[in-house]
Amino acid sequence: MTLDRFDAAILDALQKDGRKPIVELAEEVGLSNTPCARRVKLLEQAGIIQGYTAIIDPAPLGLKVQAFVQVRLTRHTDENIEQFRRAVDAMEEIVSCHAMTGNYDLLLQVVVPDLESLSNVVLKKLLRIRFVRDVHSSIVLNTIKRSARVPVRHLVR
Numbered sequence: 001m002t003l004d005r006f007d008a009a010i011l012d013a014l015q016k017d018g019r020k021p022i023v024e025l026a027e028e029v030g031l032s033n034t035p036c037a038r039r040v041k042l043l044e045q046a047g048i049i050q051g052y053t054a055i056i057d058p059a060p061l062g063l064k065v066q067a068f069v070q071v072r073l074t075r076h077t078d079e080n081i082e083q084f085r086r087a088v089d090a091m092e093e094i095v096s097c098h099a100m101t102g103n104y105d106l107l108l109q110v111v112v113p114d115l116e117s118l119s120n121v122v123l124k125k126l127l128r129i130r131f132v133r134d135v136h137s138s139i140v141l142n143t144i145k146r147s148a149r150v151p152v153r154h155l156v157r
Helices: 005-016 022-029 033-045 078-089 115-128
Strands: 065-073 094-099 106-112 132-139
Touching: 005 022, 005 033, 022 033, 065 078, 065 115, 078 094, 106 115, 115 132
Parallel strands: none
Antiparallel strands: 065 106, 065 132, 094 106
């Protein structure tokens, strides 16, 4: 799908407020309602817009500990990766998982109420996955920047 400045403006606006009504969105990006709605639908169908969600601050919910956990596997088979993916999907404490280059194979972001809960995730869940070789955890002291936004300015040239 080829994107233009209107698509970039739509993506930028929806990342700021995914609940913005089409009427307001169309006015903000300089289109009439129908073409704007059509473009949003096309962006959704193309998988560029994958969904709409609320961004939640974990601390007021009692989720006061965040950590990044690096995982190294014993072997890199398709079966091991798929089993690991399924295990991670079942752990709601793990909010993101990325395959990485470097010394560790995977980087997980974990959000839990306390250090005991983090210990349980690492020792009683992750290290019990049979092909996990070792893990390294880093606890977040303070979040300087947190965003789910994707830069779209480069689309406009």
